[in-house]
Amino acid sequence: xxxxxxxxxxxxxxxxxxxxxxxxxxxxxxxxxxxxxxxxxxxxxxxxxxxxxxxxxxxxxxxxxxxxxxxxxxxxxxxxxxxxxxxxxxxxxxxxxxxxxxxxxxxxxxxxxxxxxxxxxxxxxxxxxxxxxxxxxxxxxxxxxxxxxxxxxxxxxxxxxxxxxxxxxxxxxxxxxxxxxxxxxxxxxxxxxxxxxxxxxxxxxxxxxxxxxxxxxxxxxxxxxxxxxxxxxxxxxxxxxxxxxxxxxxxxxxxxxxxxxxxxxxxxxxxxxxxxxxxxxxxxxxxxxxxxxxxxxxxxxxxxxxxxxxxxxxxxxxxxxxxxxxxxxxxxxxxxxxxxxxxxxxxxxxxxxxxxxxxxxxxxxxxxxxxxxxxxxxxxxxxxxxxxxxxxxxxxxxxxxxxxxxxxxxxxxxxxxxxxxxxxxxxxxxxxxxxxxxxxxxxxxxxxxxxxxxxxxxxxxxxxx
Numbered sequence: 001x002x003x004x005x006x007x008x009x010x011x012x013x014x015x016x017x018x019x020x021x022x023x024x025x026x027x028x029x030x031x032x033x034x035x036x037x038x039x040x041x042x043x044x045x046x047x048x049x050x051x052x053x054x055x056x057x058x059x060x061x062x063x064x065x066x067x068x069x070x071x072x073x074x075x076x077x078x079x080x081x082x083x084x085x086x087x088x089x090x091x092x093x094x095x096x097x098x099x100x101x102x103x104x105x106x107x108x109x110x111x112x113x114x115x116x117x118x119x120x121x122x123x124x125x126x127x128x129x130x131x132x133x134x135x136x137x138x139x140x141x142x143x144x145x146x147x148x149x150x151x152x153x154x155x156x157x158x159x160x161x162x163x164x165x166x167x168x169x170x171x172x173x174x175x176x177x178x179x180x181x182x183x184x185x186x187x188x189x190x191x192x193x194x195x196x197x198x199x200x201x202x203x204x205x206x207x208x209x210x211x212x213x214x215x216x217x218x219x220x221x222x223x224x225x226x227x228x229x230x231x232x233x234x235x236x237x238x239x240x241x242x243x244x245x246x247x248x249x250x251x252x253x254x255x256x257x258x259x260x261x262x263x264x265x266x267x268x269x270x271x272x273x274x275x276x277x278x279x280x281x282x283x284x285x286x287x288x289x290x291x292x293x294x295x296x297x298x299x300x301x302x303x304x305x306x307x308x309x310x311x312x313x314x315x316x317x318x319x320x321x322x323x324x325x326x327x328x329x330x331x332x333x334x335x336x337x338x339x340x341x342x343x344x345x346x347x348x349x350x351x352x353x354x355x356x357x358x359x360x361x362x363x364x365x366x367x368x369x370x371x372x373x374x375x376x377x378x379x380x381x382x383x384x385x386x387x388x389x390x391x392x393x394x395x396x397x398x399x400x401x402x403x404x405x406x407x408x409x410x411x412x413x414x415x416x417x418x419x420x421x422x423x424x425x426x427x428x429x430x431x432x433x434x435x436x437x438x439x440x441x442x443x444x445x446x447x448x449x450x451x452x453x454x455x456x457x458x459x460x461x462x463x464x465x
Contacts, residue, residue, distance in 0.1 A: 014194030023051020025425030032456030088433030205232030255294025295393030424451030
């Protein structure tokens with residue numbers, strides 16, 4: 001089937017801005033376009049608005065906010081961009097990282113103050129790569145809660161949302177401008193909708209196994225814990241229109257997906273002193289470098305599994321997260337009164353596990369240095385009773401995609417912007433470099449929300465030209 005069709009002279013129905021994808025990026029784009037006075041429609045292939053955002057913790061980083069200042073946190077867009085460049089080892093577009101960082105605080109304020117999304121600064125711990133506290137989240141720290149708030153805002157703004165409508169083909173004129181989209185309904189019927197500008201908010205290609213195997217071979221065959229609709233549509237359309245691509249090997253992995261349950265065991269328990277051991281009871285890496293790059297390390301262990309081990313103090317901290325509550329309800333968390341019971345319940349060799357626990361306690365006390373280079377001294381050592389979760393490494397979402405500029409305009413291979421095509425979130429190149437190790441917590445929702453807002457504003461502006 002041809003992805004690109006010649007544009008007809010007219011459409012029976014048309015809007016200023018058409019948004020493909022009803023996740024976090026799409027709803028932010030639609031809200032921003034509507035704020036600018038454009039007529040908007042969102043099309044979504046699923047029955048409900050979920051997307052990758054609903055599967056996340058809903059945490060969004062922002063720098064230089066009033067809440068940070070009130071808390072005495074010294075942060076700025078420049079510091080945030082420097083953190084991004086440090087995490088990627090310089091393998092990302094520094095200008096784009098700084099541009100997005102400079103817009104991040106505006107995005108949080110706009111979502112909260114204009115559209116009622118209940119975002120608040122999260123305290124208590126630093127995520128890998130972040131030098132200061134800058135993460136914002138909803139009260140339950142849940143992507144579903146974030147999506148519900150965005151959907152409520154879209155409904156309040158009167159934005160039409162068409163569900164169970166799969167965008168199949170784009171209508172493009174001779175100048176390369178997108179003039180409309182063909183939608184396919186479950187009964188096989190088709191609808192053609194015209195537009196003055198198009199926003200691609202249909203995420204990445206994590207759900208396309210053949211693309212993952214070709215572009216991210218280290219995650220070929222890994223568990224995919226993302227939205228199944230992420231099948232590379234934006235990349236396919238963009239390539240057909242001559243758009244540039246970048247960082248197609250980049251992705252967010254996670255080294256803590258509860259094996260057999262499909263629930264993330266989140267990284268705060270690691271960052272505050274927990275650790276991972278393989279099925280032989282041995283640590284195998286510096287877990288604090290980041291949960292994304294940890295995915296491939298876990299999958300390199302026997303059986304592609306590991307155990308995340310922590311204690312009651314960390315367990316009680318994690319109760320604030322909806323995902324952790326789900327893991328408890330599902331029976332994914334093991335509790336043990338002492339190391340003997342922990343070994344029994346995890347089926348790890350007692351002598352080896354006891355030695356590993358003792359070594360980690362020594363690192364926390366400063367009695368010895370971790371051979372993997374991790375600093376355990378900032379947090380109290382683990383103490384019985386212990387908790388553990390059997391985990392595997394998973395692919396959450398891809399981070400490469402269409403090249404865009406600081407206004408979220410899609411760029412051709414020669415770097416010039418396409419006339420009326422915008423992209424954000426997983427459809428666009430992110431700021432995570434070219435692999436897994438460059439991903440910092442919140443990078444996905446940072447680009448989803450901020451680029452979504454910028455894409456909506458830009459699309460509305462183009463629609464008036």
